[in-house]
Amino acid sequence: MASRPAWAEVDLGAIRDNAALLVRTVAPARLCAVIKASGYGHGAVAVARAALEGGASWLAVALVEEGAVLRAHGIDAPVLLLSEPPGEAMDDVVALGLTPTIYTRRGLGAAAKAVASAGALQPLPVHVKVDTGMHRVGVGVDDALSMVRSVGQHPELRLGGFWTHFAVADEPGDPFTALQCDRFGAAVEELTSLGLRPALVHAANSAGALAHPRSRYDLVRCGISLYGVAPSPALASVTPLPSLRVALSLRARVSFVKRVAGGEAVSYGLRRPLSRRSTVATVPVGYADGVPWRLGASGGEVLIGGRRRPLAGAVTMDQILVDCGDDSGVRPGDEVVLLGRQGTEQVTAWDWASLTGTIAYEILCGISPRVPRVYV
Ligand SMILES: *Cc1c(COP(=O)(O)O)cnc(C)c1O
Numbered sequence: 001m002a003s004r005p006a007w008a009e010v011d012l013g014a015i016r017d018n019a020a021l022l023v024r025t026v027a028p029a030r031l032c033a034v035i036k037a038s039g040y041g042h043g044a045v046a047v048a049r050a051a052l053e054g055g056a057s058w059l060a061v062a063l064v065e066e067g068a069v070l071r072a073h074g075i076d077a078p079v080l081l082l083s084e085p086p087g088e089a090m091d092d093v094v095a096l097g098l099t100p101t102i103y104t105r106r107g108l109g110a111a112a113k114a115v116a117s118a119g120a121l122q123p124l125p126v127h128v129k130v131d132t133g134m135h136r137v138g139v140g141v142d143d144a145l146s147m148v149r150s151v152g153q154h155p156e157l158r159l160g161g162f163w164t165h166f167a168v169a170d171e172p173g174d175p176f177t178a179l180q181c182d183r184f185g186a187a188v189e190e191l192t193s194l195g196l197r198p199a200l201v202h203a204a205n206s207a208g209a210l211a212h213p214r215s216r217y218d219l220v221r222c223g224i225s226l227y228g229v230a231p232s233p234a235l236a237s238v239t240p241l242p243s244l245r246v247a248l249s250l251r252a253r254v255s256f257v258k259r260v261a262g263g264e265a266v267s268y269g270l271r272r273p274l275s276r277r278s279t280v281a282t283v284p285v286g287y288a289d290g291v292p293w294r295l296g297a298s299g300g301e302v303l304i305g306g307r308r309r310p311l312a313g314a315v316t317m318d319q320i321l322v323d324c325g326d327d328s329g330v331r332p333g334d335e336v337v338l339l340g341r342q343g344t345e346q347v348t349a350w351d352w353a354s355l356t357g358t359i360a361y362e363i364l365c366g367i368s369p370r371v372p373r374v375y376v
Helices: 012-026 036-040 044-053 064-072 087-096 105-118 141-152 176-193 206-211 349-356 360-365
Strands: 006-010 030-034 058-061 079-081 124-131 157-163 200-202 219-222 248-253 256-260 278-283 301-304 307-310 320-323 335-342 345-347 373-375
Touching (some): 012 206, 012 219, 030 044, 036 044, 044 064, 058 064, 064 079, 105 124, 105 141, 141 176, 157 176, 278 335, 301 345, 307 320, 307 345, 349 360
Parallel strands (some): 030 219, 124 157
Antiparallel strands (some): 256 278
């Protein structure tokens, strides 16, 4: 089937090199590559392979279904489930050899039962998650030891890990991360003194791993940095983020070009009359592909011919309109870069995020499945 002239190009060499650089940066801690949500829109299977090639030891996903996709493609690396799986999913967790996170007695019981009914010979490693202040999921700090002891009471299970998650590690001035580190450190010390410390203690996401070295412990769970994107603009210059390479670019080809008279407006709403006679290029990619609708009115730009060109009107479901001014050299078939580099110019996911009031994570995850991923 002919593919549409709009695609997301994913540089797997960049993913591999980013993984390798993160591995070197956090050593002796090891790298868990976070590839939930289809690898932040890059494609989970391809990213998993590239990250493992770069030296990642673990993979992490949000859903059992996401773990199943990895196993179906023959990826046998350890896979951590970042949330406690629903009880009904525990049989699949065991069959697929995924490592569940656990923070309820119910989840613990369901995991033990699934192992028993599978007749497994080895105990299933589980990672207990403690809530040190983000209050999303996790067992409370005061209940962490008792939960760890409960794991020990199930011969079907063993404690493989103990972990927490940061709420504001991407805001470098916020002292709350240090407080979370202290709470977590105290819990880890208690386990250690009782001989209960598991092999894998972990706390850090990308921001924690890079901006708070003491949070690295045995493993760091890096997502956004693996893709070459900073967790927040405030962290853009933290080592080694400037040396990481952005893996994804969003590209398309001009489908139609016309001259439009000054005073005319284009696209739904006809909101912004052109100040002069202009070349307006149509590009076949729209909000159904993940180009935010709000970019139309908030100063969105794309690159054509190595130059930044403003959107001329509203983003539509399948197409955008680009104001190329008096440049009559733009032709159907010309390459358009929506995210990424062209010549010396670059548009980043954070550029889109700041124009539309969101974060780069949402921009990347928002590039929809109908955009073909092309791996280079
Ligand atoms: C998504 C996620 C990560 C990865 O975060 P990044 O900021 O992308 O590095 C790590 N840990 C948990 C629990 C997550 O949900």
